[in-house]
Amino acid sequence: MSYPKNNWLNRKRWALIAILIGTVAGLGSALICIVWNLVIFGFNIMYIVSPLIAGFAETFIARRKYGKSTGAISALITFILINVYGWLFPGIFIPKEPVTLSIITLIAIGLMIQAAFPIMVNYILFVVVVGIFIRLIALPARILGRTQQIESRVLSQSDKISIPGVDDPLVSIPEPDGKKIERYVGLVTGEAVAKEREINGMFNKLLKMIQPKKLDDLHLIDAREAAITRMLETAQILGADGVVEVLIDHISIGGLQGFATIVTATGTAVIYEEKTV
Amino acid sequence: MLILTSPTIQGKEITKYYGLVAGDALLGANLYKDLFSGVRDVVGGRTSKYEEELTSARNLAMESMIAEAEKEGANAIIGTRIAYNNLGGTMGNTIMVTVVGTAVSYKE
Numbered sequence: 001m002s003y004p005k006n007n008w009l010n011r012k013r014w015a016l017i018a019i020l021i022g023t024v025a026g027l028g029s030a031l032i033c034i035v036w037n038l039v040i041f042g043f044n045i046m047y048i049v050s051p052l053i054a055g056f057a058e059t060f061i062a063r064r065k066y067g068k069s070t071g072a073i074s075a076l077i078t079f080i081l082i083n084v085y086g087w088l089f090p091g092i093f094i095p096k097e098p099v100t101l102s103i104i105t106l107i108a109i110g111l112m113i114q115a116a117f118p119i120m121v122n123y124i125l126f127v128v129v130v131g132i133f134i135r136l137i138a139l140p141a142r143i144l145g146r147t148q149q150i151e152s153r154v155l156s157q158s159d160k161i162s163i164p165g166v167d168d169p170l171v172s173i174p175e176p177d178g179k180k181i182e183r184y185v186g187l188v189t190g191e192a193v194a195k196e197r198e199i200n201g202m203f204n205k206l207l208k209m210i211q212p213k214k215l216d217d218l219h220l221i222d223a224r225e226a227a228i229t230r231m232l233e234t235a236q237i238l239g240a241d242g243v244v245e246v247l248i249d250h251i252s253i254g255g256l257q258g259f260a261t262i263v264t265a266t267g268t269a270v271i272y273e274e275k276t277v
Numbered sequence: 278m279l280i281l282t283s284p285t286i287q288g289k290e291i292t293k294y295y296g297l298v299a300g301d302a303l304l305g306a307n308l309y310k311d312l313f314s315g316v317r318d319v320v321g322g323r324t325s326k327y328e329e330e331l332t333s334a335r336n337l338a339m340e341s342m343i344a345e346a347e348k349e350g351a352n353a354i355i356g357t358r359i360a361y362n363n364l365g366g367t368m369g370n371t372i373m374v375t376v377v378g379t380a381v382s383y384k385e
Contacts, residue, residue: 180287180288184279184283184286184287186280186281187280187339187357189335189359191328244282245282247282247358249360251361251362251372262331262361264359267282268283
């Protein structure tokens with residue numbers, strides 16, 4: 001016979017012990033802070049330090065014994081208990097003044113919440129605040145009512161580049177008509193980073209973050225020509241006189257801070273058979 | 278080892294197909310460090326640090342593909358495709374370079 005509840009207790013016992021020890025460590029440190037009156041700018045440091053100590057102790061034990069983190073539950077418990085004590089029942093253990101509101105205490109409350117709920121506060125700071133900021137910058141563009149249209153334009157042909165002294169064009173097919181390939185040389189590649197157009201002015205730079213990209217913003221043609229040129233140079237060094245099956249690929253890399261586009265060209269370098277008439 | 282992107286070898290006979298061989302390499306890009314400090318000023322020049330890194334990642338992927346083909350006993354890889362995938366990330370980006378081909382044996 002197995003009792004599911006006992007099993008659960010057995011499995012979770014280290015997690016519970018970790019939370020318990022964390023809470024005791026947090027409250028113990030809070031008690032030390034109160035007894036020794038560790039006050040900075042009229043604010044007892046226990047509000048910040050104790051949840052941190054509780055969370056640290058709990059995570060340390062949980063990692064060692066339970067195998068994974070328990071999510072700093074004791075930090076939360078400590079946070080609630082010391083705030084109930086500090087705001088509602090001040091001076092039960094040691095007579096002291098209740099906490100009063102001031103700029104310092106407000107900042108300290110912020111720090112305290114950050115210590116107790118790090119993930120939530122970081123989310124608010126880095127996602128919600130930044131998101132609102134970006135929306136606000138986007139507002140002028142919305143008011144101007146510019147709808148973005150999808151651009152499509154024929155960019156200049158880049159197959160005009162070829163190996164010097166050879167008039168065979170580059171092809172993207174495996175076997176150009178009417179030509180015999182004498183020998184395959186192998187894979188040749190080339191790549192280039194597409195340079196972004198320089199943007200002047202702070203406002204334009206901010207606006208750039210939220211506006212869709214335009215074709216002119218990137219020096220795509222230059223990058224593609226550079227990639228093909230590099231590929232051809234490799235082919236020439238290897239002694240080839242043509243490149244077949246040329247594929248051009250674009251990869252975009254970038255995150256919040258900026259982006260770059262890499263253009264790559266891949267092909268098979270070949271030596272054609274001499275034309276016999 | 279002959280490596281081609283074309284599906285056939287002109288003038289040669291393929292005697293045996295060994296199946297797909299692949300190789301991967303990851304390239305970690307730190308946007309702050311590599312891309313926008315180093316690359317910007319050298320893009321106009323010959324090669325940038327970033328392009329060199331990409332080349333070395335591709336070579337690494339190719340090497341592991343070739344090693345796999347050699348283990349099978351092939352002497353050529355046909356239909357080779359190189360794919361560059363962005364694996365994302367906000368602080369830096371990781372690019373995966375994948376090389377896939379078909380290992381074959383050919384004779385004159």
